[in-house]
Amino acid sequence: MTATPSTAPGIAPAAGASTDFGTLPLPPATLENLQRLGYTAMTPIQAATLPLTLAGHDLIAQAKTGSGKTAAFALALLANLNPRRFAVQSLVLCPTRELADQVTQELRRLARAEDHIKILTLCGGSTMRPQLASLEHGAHIVVGTPGRILDHLERGSLDLQALNTLVLDEADRMLDMGFFDDIATVAKQCPAQRQTLLFSATYPEGIAKLSARFLREPKEVKLLSTHAAGKIRQRFVEVAEDQRLHAVSMLLNHYRPVSTIAFCNTKQQCRDLVEVLRAQGFAALELHGDLDQRDRDQVLVRFANRSCSVLVATDIAARGLDIAQLEAVINVDITPDPATHTHRIGRTGRIDEAGWAFSLASLDEMGRVGQLETALGFTTEWEPLAALADADPAHPLRPPMRTLQIVGGRKEKIRPGDVLGALTKDLGYAAAQVGKINVNEFSTYVAVEAGIAAEALQRLSAGKIKGRSVKVRLLGD
Structure with missing residues (x-):
């Protein structure tokens, strides 16, 4: 019809x-x-x-x-x-x-x-x-x-x-x-x-x-739209092939976004980039088809609750993700598909928010850049790699939150309010120090300010939720 x-x-x-x-x-x-x-x-x-x-x-x-x-x-x-x-x-x-x-x-x-x-x-x-x-x-x-x-x-x-x-x-x-x-x-x-x-x-x-x-x-x-009324600021960076992964860390150190998705074309490149970023002190996690469902769920929880700074993902693995307040997207490679480029950068610059979209391009990829310009109707703005600040050892980019995993979830009738009450009413933390709480079937994840994470782990492990002792562990580094 x-x-x-x-x-x-x-x-x-x-x-x-x-x-x-x-x-x-x-x-x-x-x-x-x-x-x-x-x-x-x-x-x-x-x-x-x-x-x-x-x-x-x-x-x-x-x-x-x-x-x-x-x-x-x-x-x-x-x-x-x-x-x-x-x-x-x-x-x-x-x-x-x-x-x-x-x-x-x-x-x-x-x-x-x-x-x-x-x-x-x-x-x-x-x-x-x-x-x-x-x-x-x-x-x-x-x-x-x-x-x-x-x-x-x-x-x-x-x-x-x-x-x-x-x-x-x-x-x-x-x-x-x-x-x-x-x-x-x-x-x-x-x-x-x-x-x-x-x-x-x-x-x-x-x-x-x-x-x-x-x-x-x-x-x-x-609707006539260019990603949240043009609030996505696109920049392209020319890189030599052996500079590509290091260029990602340079962008992160220069712009210092709280949360970033870096898109790679292959699983192996995801692994390589995460290894490089972790070696430089970034809280980075990988998301691709080789992860089992439990690991995938934990990765997504930690990124969404801001206890991970960088999610390195393939396009297929990241389909359907809706992450609030995503400040930046980095295309580690230039995709040959304009629709994929649109989907990638459209994850930032949501309604009433601004966002950065960076694309790294080697000389061999300039043809793809031109195809994107023609298909999507934009003029490329280039940022010199040399203009980016490199790492400041005194001020590493670290996530503001850490994630505590509690053994027990919906099956044990745990609700977000139970966890928040244990942390604020029982242990005396301010509500502002507690972030997102995700209650899954068998586990509960709660984000807390990074500065109180180790102490909160010890105190929550020694305390109770809904009158029961619980096992708690701190995820990540």
């Missing part, structure tokens, strides 16, 4: 469009919850899409990570939900487990206005048994990756007959990963009378194919 644009492709909604959540047909309890969560005004993608989705239209929307797209579809699917009907009414498909986890966390926050909304995450990399047990108890919303959702459908453990909303999040990345057939099979098992919402950062050919097959007269929203 042909899409019916509500907003002409490439044109943002009118400047006078309301950004007040109060103008939307949302229940008072939802509006109060949004206010408590700090949602003071709609982002452009929310203002453009929510009036359409709340009216029941199918949707194709161009939206990048960090644009507020999760709330854009979450509020729509929650509005369609009947809490008293204990059946799967909404399904969100994501390309990666990490994105699925992030979507689930945000859905849980936004669903607080209603009591007893059960949300399940079904992704590969986790054993089937706990997922099967959770499904037996029922759920209202399921968030997952196409392959694992398909596994459950084939087993008969997931029933979608009551579904009224299907969301395809980061659809372009799912297509890149070869999920078209899996998505098609899942969609066929959903009721024909449903609302389908498709969000994609780019519009490759496969998006039109998805739309034609699975959406009914969709509205289209494609």
